Amino acid sequence: MPSLARHTLFIAVPLLALFAILPGVYNNHLLLFNFVIFLILAQGVNIIYGFTGYLPFGYVGFFGAGAYGFAIMVMHFQSPAPLAVVVAGLVGVALGLLLAPLLRLTGAYFAIANLAAALAVLHFVANPALESITKGPYGVALNGTFNPTMAYNGALIILALTLGIVVFLRNSSFGLALQAVREDAFSASMAGVNVLKMRMIAWLASALVAGFAGGVFAWYVSVFYPDNVFSADFSIFAIVFALFGGVATITGPIVGVVILYGIYNLIGFTTPQYFQLIYGLLIIGLVLFLPAGLVSLATRRGWYVP
Amino acid sequence: MSPDAVPILKVNDLLKRFGGFHALDGLTFHVSPGEILGLVGPNGSGKTTAINVISGLYAPDRGDVVFDGVSVGGMASHKLVHRGINRTFQIPKPFLSLTVRENIAVALAYGRAEVTPPSTAELLVDFHLDAVADRPASELNSAQQKMLDLVRALATRPRLLLLDELAAGLNPTELDWIAGRIKTLAKSGMAIIVVEHLMGFIEQITDRVIVMNAGKEIFEGTLAVAVKVPEVIEVFLGGEHAA
Numbered sequence: 001m002p003s004l005a006r007h008t009l010f011i012a013v014p015l016l017a018l019f020a021i022l023p024g025v026y027n028n029h030l031l032l033f034n035f036v037i038f039l040i041l042a043q044g045v046n047i048i049y050g051f052t053g054y055l056p057f058g059y060v061g062f063f064g065a066g067a068y069g070f071a072i073m074v075m076h077f078q079s080p081a082p083l084a085v086v087v088a089g090l091v092g093v094a095l096g097l098l099l100a101p102l103l104r105l106t107g108a109y110f111a112i113a114n115l116a117a118a119l120a121v122l123h124f125v126a127n128p129a130l131e132s133i134t135k136g137p138y139g140v141a142l143n144g145t146f147n148p149t150m151a152y153n154g155a156l157i158i159l160a161l162t163l164g165i166v167v168f169l170r171n172s173s174f175g176l177a178l179q180a181v182r183e184d185a186f187s188a189s190m191a192g193v194n195v196l197k198m199r200m201i202a203w204l205a206s207a208l209v210a211g212f213a214g215g216v217f218a219w220y221v222s223v224f225y226p227d228n229v230f231s232a233d234f235s236i237f238a239i240v241f242a243l244f245g246g247v248a249t250i251t252g253p254i255v256g257v258v259i260l261y262g263i264y265n266l267i268g269f270t271t272p273q274y275f276q277l278i279y280g281l282l283i284i285g286l287v288l289f290l291p292a293g294l295v296s297l298a299t300r301r302g303w304y305v306p
Numbered sequence: 307m308s309p310d311a312v313p314i315l316k317v318n319d320l321l322k323r324f325g326g327f328h329a330l331d332g333l334t335f336h337v338s339p340g341e342i343l344g345l346v347g348p349n350g351s352g353k354t355t356a357i358n359v360i361s362g363l364y365a366p367d368r369g370d371v372v373f374d375g376v377s378v379g380g381m382a383s384h385k386l387v388h389r390g391i392n393r394t395f396q397i398p399k400p401f402l403s404l405t406v407r408e409n410i411a412v413a414l415a416y417g418r419a420e421v422t423p424p425s426t427a428e429l430l431v432d433f434h435l436d437a438v439a440d441r442p443a444s445e446l447n448s449a450q451q452k453m454l455d456l457v458r459a460l461a462t463r464p465r466l467l468l469l470d471e472l473a474a475g476l477n478p479t480e481l482d483w484i485a486g487r488i489k490t491l492a493k494s495g496m497a498i499i500v501v502e503h504l505m506g507f508i509e510q511i512t513d514r515v516i517v518m519n520a521g522k523e524i525f526e527g528t529l530a531v532a533v534k535v536p537e538v539i540e541v542f543l544g545g546e547h548a549a
Binding site for chain 1: 361362363382383384387388392393395399400401402403404408409411412413415416417418455458459461462
């Protein structure tokens with residue numbers, strides 16, 4: 001069986017099936033929904049960071065822009081929710097195009113510029129002068145679309161799309177070429193790779209999935225403020241989850257979300273007073289001992305990690 | 307090689323400045339299919355800059371690069387690769403986290419070779435990389451990384467190949483072996499430009515050399531003649547040896 005089919009059948013499908021069944025047996029649906037959102041965002045970070053090396057510290061910008069794209073479609077155009085989610089993805093892509101010049105930067109410069117860009121989008125949306133369009137800092141309350149079950153299913157569809165993109169990248173010469181660009185851009189161009197085009201495609205794909213995720217998030221919660229959907233926590237969590245598991249793989253970010261977000265909630269429920277201490281120690285340990293993520297425990301031994 | 311062959315590459319009056327420094331200052335030369343041309347000269351004479359301009363890393367500030375009848379000066383590197391130009395790097399730049407096989411796969415998939423390129427298996431065997439085919443490039447020694455760099459270039463089936471100090475750091479056995487491989491490539495019709503400091507190696511493989519100094523050509527001909535020209539001796543050894 002070709003590895004593309006194997007990865008789809010043995011990783012993507014079981015994960016989706018699990019999250020499709022869980023709401024029937026586990027009552028905390030919001031927690032399950034958040035798991036799905038972070039699986040999408042961590043894989044979105046994987047697409048841009050794992051495969052091209054750009055660390056998107058302002059990744060939440062696409063998510064928040066998507067959430068507001070959804071809200072504006074519903075508030076001003078009485079759009080049905082699924083259409084508004086599609087628009088949310090497109091808003092993410094539009095913001096990606098607008099921020100494309102940032103790809104000229106590399107390393108920490110890109111990360112900081114991207115963080116600044118996300119803050120700029122937040123303050124643009126939260127500007128009281130735009131109250132008639134975005135409700136400014138007062139937040140939105142969406143009527144008529146509230147349907148957590150449907151929003152959850154929508155999130156699963158977007159997770160399926162995102163996993164599809166990552167499975168494709170892991171199993172195609174396109175994904176290899178992206179990694180070649182990450183390793184050495186000039187050398188990649190000497191393999192015939194159009195470096196600018198490849199970076200752009202990965203950037204927009206990761207913006208698209210984050211925009212979609214923001215859309216379904218807005219659909220699920222229906223009431224939110226700019227600070228909620230542009231919270232830096234989304235960027236940081238998505239990056240930490242992806243790095244903890246190991247990027248440029250399919251399984252790494254999944255493992256990262258399941259373990260770290262699992263622990264996060266476990267500590268949050270049981271011993272919230274120690275939460276930041278335990279979480280901080282975990283992350284320091286990761287950076288010190290496993291900079292390439294948990295999957296490197298296997299790859300160091302020469303094992304293949306899908 | 308036929309000396310009357312139509313040149314595949316013509317470099318005309320090339321100027322490349324870095325600030326006030328003229329790395330190339332009116333460089334003009336040509337190379338024909340099947341020919342191995344050596345670019346020699348002291349450090350800083352502009353050899354690598356010439357390679358970098360021809361392979362698209364820098365756009366020339368003046369002058370032109372004509373490849374196969376088309377002006378390609380300043381064209382994006384990947385387009386030059388698709389037209390049939392490729393190169394190796396002085397310090398090899400393989401894709402370190404990818405395996406040797408994956409390194410080659412990228413070039414095979416994106417090189418758009420007009421003629422069917424050699425298969426991965428052939429390339430691996432021909433350049434002694436078969437034993438490490440599934441190891442990440444980061445685990446190769448420097449000679450193997452150089453070979454991988456060369457294989458990455460060959461996978462795009464270039465008609466003009468630029469070799470930037472491929473021989474540096476190879477042992478005598480490896481040198482003999484790679485000299486043979488380069489000659490075989492030239493016999494197949496590939497034009498090859500070799501930048502090298504090892505004069506024995508240059509003498510062994512080149513048909514003709516261009517001696518460069520301060521971004522200009524100061525001599526063109528065979529190496530055997532070059533070493534008797536006072537101006538050439540002067541730039542390599544300093545003025546007092548020239549007499």
